[in-house]
Amino acid sequence: MKFGIVTFPGSNCDDDAYVAVTEALGATGIRLWHKDHDLQGVDVVILPGGFSYGDYLRAGAIARFSPIMREVIAHAERGAPVLGICNGFQIACEAHLLPGALLRNASLQFVSDMVTLRVENATTRFTNRYDAGQLLRIPVAHGDGRFTIDAEGLSALEDRGQVVFRYVDSTGATTDAANPNASLDNIAGIVNARGNVLGMMPHPERAVDAALGSTDGLALFESMLAAVAA
Amino acid sequence: MGATPRAGDPAITPELVAEHGLTPDEYERLVRLLGRVPTYTELGVVSALWNEHCSYKHSKPVLRTLPTTAPYVLQGPGENAGVIAVGDGLAVAFKIESHNHPSAVEPYQGAATGVGGILRDVFTMGARPIAMLNSLRFGSLDSARVRWLFAGVVKGVGDYGNCVGVPTVAGEVVFDPAYEGNPLVNAMCVGLMREDELITAKAEGVGNPIIAVGARTGRDGIHGASFASEDLTEASEAKRPRVQVGDPFTEKLLLEASLELIRSGHIVAIQDMGAAGLTSSSAEMAARGDVGVTIDTSKVPVRETGMTPYEILLSESQERMLVVAHKGRELEVKAILEKWDLTAEVIGEVIAEPVYRVTEGAHVVAEFPGSKLVTECPVYHPEAREGETVKALRARDPHAVPPRPEEADPLWTLTQLLSSPTIASKAWVFRQYDSTVRASTIVGPGSADAAVVRLPGTNKALALKTDCNGRYVYLEPRTGGQIAVAEAARNVACTGARPMAITNCLNFGNPKRPEVFHQFREAVGGMGDACRALGTPVTGGNVSLYNESPVSVVYPTPTIGMVGLIDDISHVTRAGFVNDGDTIILLGDCTDELGASEYLSRIHGLTIGAPPRCDLDGERRLIDLLLDCGRAGWIVSAHDCSDGGFAVALAECAMLERDKQVGVDVDLSDWAHLSARALLFGEAQGRIIVSTTAPGDVLAAARTGHVPARVIGRVGAPDGTFRIRHSTGVVESPVDTLAAAFHDAIPLIMTQIAAATTIESPRSDASEE
Amino acid sequence: MTRFRVAVHIVPRKGILDPQGKAVADALHALGFPSVGDVRVGRHLVLDLEAADAAEADTRVRAMCDKLLANPVTEDYEIAGVTPA
Amino acid sequence: MTRFRVAVHIVPRKGILDPQGKAVADALHALGFPSVGDVRVGRHLVLDLEAADAAEADTRVRAMCDKLLANPVTEDYEIAGVTPA
């Protein structure tokens, strides 16, 4: 299985995603350049974290128009998987691959921390290796992670099980204190209605190695392998 | 031929010379060098090159006394960064630098551009930056202006490093009225490369093109370097527009493009345009290669119209590089820059003739004979004499200070210390720093005495920390200099690392004052003593003088940036206690020293007494012992005693990470001969608190290693109690309460004014003061 | 063709939490401006462009807002002024 | 006392690098708006406050800009409008 990792100008978690996919997961990683038009036959596209175009104007707003994004959008429209992590989530929202938007953290501060996530939907092709309700320890590091969407959009997400991860405390409760950016309803990650595009603010690629404190992100990548095998 | 003035150049008058910061003697020297009156452009060039920041004219002779060699040192002082070999064909480049003055007037941009500059120093060596550290000093947080500076600096450090994608993994923050008018902002960068990728900034090869790379040149920061060599006064406020704006996005592109360039083999040398911009980068590259250069300012890509050669040469626009390429590879170089959406323009050439020549088109506007313009600079040996005030303060006996009534309860004192902003948790700071990007951070900020960053593809890791107690250096500079190095070494050793080498940032006042130069000479001497004793050569650093303001002179602060090497990441140790039942051992000994302590400062508002003694041989034995025990697998946790002394260090072991609290039960009655406050809060050096599952082995090893060691208690106590028994009483508290004092202190102070400090760009006097 | 300078305001849509506006309001209260009520913080862009006339400049900039400059999920925009540059 | 709504523009000072403006200009070019020249990105604040009259509202907001809202090192500001709220 081939994972394509896009490098936009200002991406800075592309290497981490590549290493997670190739070394921790043992899959094939292909580097995709933002100016190219060819996805080189990859099965999964990863839009990595970072500060594409400096996050100027709005996080993800300019990257969305990169040449490669036309191909990424077509790939998603074919129902093929796209994983947007952090800045990748922001790009995916700006590109309308996912509903809603990510606004400045309510604290107005960048937040870097280990957070606890609760798996809300373990049936997606990104989460089938987790159990529903399972708690994960995964780092966050972002300044614009406050997910927002209108009331109608929110109930649509809820109704279709599109909320995949929430920020919770160590007991699994969705408290304000556990919410690092004041995201709506503690939402940390969502999928699109079709279930093939996942966006999440936390960084699963930084949680694939016990030496770094958590391997809870690995199953996310393994889920994608399993989904293809199934 | 020689240079001639441009139309519109101001006449060279004594006033103009003085405005450029040249003394009459220095001006005479310049006239002799040229054999004529300089042009305005030449005056600008020389004022930039001969100011302290670039020339080290007051500090050089003292710096020469430092040890700089070891078999693993690949590059010592003199290049953009020092480089050491760490085995497996890998090398580590690292350097620390100050951005104090810019941060004092525009904290956000000042700190951000400081980070940008030090990143460039490291990647111009061919290394990929893998970690950042920052060492910050501010006045008291009681002042709204200080809170504004603090918040702005932290945001600036964070935003820049976060955007470039280099984890900020460690640092220190100290608050003391001494830094009220002149905060210190020191940033350190650590990079990794293969040994064969090392490149230096030495211009070579007659006919090779000189290429300006990266951002365009604007009128930013003209004379920023001389600004950094002045005391801060009202007048310097007026010079504010000199402060530059950073663009971390461009920096990230420049980083990738530079590494690609270096690895392409198309270039000979690369150097960042830092302080004094194009002038100092080109002159330094020429001097290192002992070649001549010629530069045409009309070819430099500019951002604004009508810029003069003077402005172009002295601009400190950020995110720019100067490259010497192999002749004939210009197009290849441009192609790499274009791939990263950056520009590259040939602006000059390496020439055989030994001159430094600047033209504007065909017109020569500056021309200096010889290739060593930078080294022609005068060198001074200022007078050094210890100040009487300091002598008197040091002579005062701390034991004679009567305790405050509240101190009858030592728990009160402990709580005060734990909530002292200098000691309290800095999570408010480092939560704003991405510490996990690059997925190599084994130990980030806030859980150990140093950060630990893995070297990919190996089982090794680096341990990194900055340290300096300026109060010690103030009260006794030699000891203070020694302790700064020893504490940094102890800190990296506590994580399991062998201390390898240091970089340093010497933040001092005006060297023309004898008491300041005394501090400088002695502190550097102390640093040297410690580096020799501990086997950690100095591979580079930075000197920042004139850190004074009408309000205060900073404590002399030689910040040490230490790099340690961990051979096997399975030996990484953190500071916090882990398992109930583990034995607590104190390595090293308690003394009755109380001078220069955080206790005296926080509880009594006093900076008096001599700092604790520093036994460098003892420190070396302590580190060796700790590393041996760690390798043997006996050490569960290790934390050194520093600010606040034993009681604070023990409390930190119990609750450094808020979600990992443990009880402790410790008995210090063996030290019945010491007063309780010296025992609990004195800052005797050379002490490490370890927890272990093999106390017998550790004690035996300590005996063999000639290190004092004693079992003092055990981890775990009923109901999470923290308890220290001593001969005259007991300090007892729920750990939770101590944790709250430690972890909530800075957030509480900062939320009072969160609104005032978190909007995008409040102005400096946004305060009631 | 003439050069125009067009100013655009991009503001958080009503009902969307504006923490920056709140922070500014709080800071102003703390600084001794208690009578300040609501504060909203948006973006002010000034673009320089070529167009046949002011109406065309306006249309062009609206297209830029729709495509890139404003996020329709969270922001509203208005053209605040078109002047010859 | 009347309530006023005051709009303020805070823009990067001329000559000061505006990386955001540059990124937006580059993006607009790539999006097919080649005639766009310079772009500057600043902030647009709308404040609600009480004052005796429009002149006083203006004076107050200038004081706020001087004290807090604008960074004199890098920014200029202008009062864009004072209207009864």
Ligand SMILES: Nc1ncnc2c1ncn2[C@@H]1O[C@H](COP(=O)(O)OP(=O)(O)O)[C@@H](O)[C@H]1O
């Ligand atoms: N400015 C900072 N940036 C990042 N980490 C910091 C900063 N200040 C303090 N820290 C982290 O907080 C912890 C405690 O620092 P410090 O009090 O200096 O330790 P010690 O007293 O052991 O030398 C360390 O992990 C340190 O790296």
Ligand SMILES: [Mg+2]
């Ligand atoms: Mg400390």
